[in-house]
Amino acid sequence: MFFQIRLQNYKKNRNFANFYSYLCNMLFNTSSIREYLCACPTGQLFVLTDTNTAAHCLPIFADFIGNLPYHLMTLDAGDTNKNINSVQLVWEFLLKNCATRQALLVNLGGGIVTDLGGFAAATYMRGIRFVNIPTTLLAMVDASSGGKTGCNFLGVKNAIGTFTQPLDTLICPSLLKSLPATEWLSGYAEMLKHGLIADKKHWQDLLAWDIHQQDIATLTPLIADSLAIKKQIAEADPYEVGIRKVLNFGHTIGHAIEAAYIHQGLQPYHGYCVLWGMVAEVYLSVVHTGCPREILTQLTHLMVEYYGKPECNCRQREQLMEYMMHDKKNRVTTTSYLQINFTLLRDIGAPIINQELSRAAINEALEYLFSI
Ligand SMILES: NC(=O)c1ccc[n+]([C@@H]2O[C@H](COP(=O)([O-])OP(=O)(O)OC[C@H]3O[C@@H](n4cnc5c(N)ncnc54)[C@H](O)[C@@H]3O)[C@@H](O)[C@H]2O)c1
Ligand SMILES: [Zn+2]
Structure with missing residues (x-):
């Protein structure tokens, strides 16, 4: 079909x-x-x-x-x-x-x-x-x-x-x-992202859907919902100059983890890296933009139950910041200093783009992620 x-x-x-x-x-x-x-x-x-x-x-x-x-x-x-x-x-x-x-x-x-x-x-x-x-x-x-x-x-x-x-x-x-099951989980992570940035109902529907079952019939309307969110945002800003940056939620830290894996000669699952990135970025959202802590708790549970922890040794963790400095979304400010650019959440469905945070704040979020 x-x-x-x-x-x-x-x-x-x-x-x-x-x-x-x-x-x-x-x-x-x-x-x-x-x-x-x-x-x-x-x-x-x-x-x-x-x-x-x-x-x-x-x-x-x-x-x-x-x-x-x-x-x-x-x-x-x-x-x-x-x-x-x-x-x-x-x-x-x-x-x-x-x-x-x-x-x-x-x-x-x-x-x-x-x-x-x-x-x-x-x-x-x-x-x-x-x-x-x-x-x-x-x-x-x-x-x-x-x-x-x-x-x-x-x-x-x-x-x-x-x-x-x-x-x-x-x-x-x-x-x-x-x-394979790992690829289902990888896609499910991007669907969760769509729920978090755009629609509480989609988020709740996804939490209620049993990923273990991999039931295509019940997944199909969720695919349609998730795709509708992606398409609506991408069409509103086809060249990613503004609102489309919300789709990058979880990707600033997620891409850095992905780069660290690739650097070790490993082939990471993109969605797993995004899920880990979202955990750290929801943490940043709780601390800096007033996001309810309950969302962090729910996402952390999902991570523990399905995705496990990212495998980065101390040296690689230090390198994560360097990888973030190379992120395509970064902007050079008037002082010519490259700032790491985040999309954060005020709540489910209430993302805020262009959030720039100190290294100390980012390190604290990484500390949370790696200590789970
Ligand atoms: N263009 C965009 O907006 C956008 C958005 C998100 C991700 N991406 C890119 O997408 C890529 C990740 O996509 P992906 O996770 O689909 O990776 P992928 O294309 O590597 O597919 C994952 C694995 O599943 C296998 N596979 C694919 N379909 C299968 C099937 N039906 N049955 C069995 N095996 C199957 C593939 O051969 C591969 O080994 C990354 O490169 C990422 O940068 C692009
Ligand atoms: Zn992605």
Whole structure:
């Protein structure tokens, strides 16, 4: 079952019930997906997967599209491959198969495939159309919509990229059946973030939903709600000059932890790092912006029950501040001093952007996180 989400048709006025019925009205069936992809000129349909989505999701996609011809390229899975070499491989694949500007690239995968494929499409021949079919929970609720594309460069996450909207994002929750438990938790963390920054009901619905069950039927309306929050915010500020920064909640510290893991040669789960980042940033919110302590207690319980603690030794903990200094969201102030920029919460659904805090305050929050 596919939902099609067209940016231009999406109701600006957020109303979850309406949005959900809107998604259901846009339900794709086998023939409509086929019809949709058939609109692409012969020989100009390109599909990008990684090794895992080629094994688990491509057969389902192939069933949907029947005998429609397409060119397939498969990248090695994993964040270490989200680099300019992989982008170059996609450009080569398109060029060697004579892709013109009429070509359509289908990105069938998690956030790495949708980010990287989107970037390759946005830059190939000054831009060709691409459709995202996200296959992880994280990519369904977050990475595959909003228009951010890119890859890592010189160890800096998503250092190179564009803001380019996909032609469409097609959500098929049943693709999640083969997803490992850790990836479910990774996506669930970004959904929790959407609840915290935008909607108490979404937060409560998520807390009530049993992540152990991995029940796709009861998750589907929650995916729709979470995606509605992401899309509404991203559309209000497509180039992240203001309100879109609320989506970075948990990411200032989360990205630093992620960088520390990568530096150790480990492949962290993005959502786990975001969850840990949110714990530290809710702590900062309790101390500095009056956020109710109960939220910190709830989030800390979730962390202990599902995610465990981040593994950073003392030296790496010292380096976290350095990683935060390289965060893309930082601003140079009038004194030319680079300030670490946070989104904090006054309460659930009441985020505040551009909060700059002292090193001592940040260290105190890290101390809380590592002492749990
Ligand atoms: N563009 C944005 O707005 C945005 C937002 C959030 C995150 N991101 C990016 O997204 C990336 C993380 O996304 P992700 O967590 O989806 O990572 P991912 O693409 O690496 O997928 C996680 C793992 O699951 C595997 N997988 C994917 N679908 C599967 C399926 N259905 N069954 C079995 N295995 C499957 C993948 O091969 C991979 O090993 C990061 O690079 C992050 O920077 C981008
Ligand atoms: Zn994220």
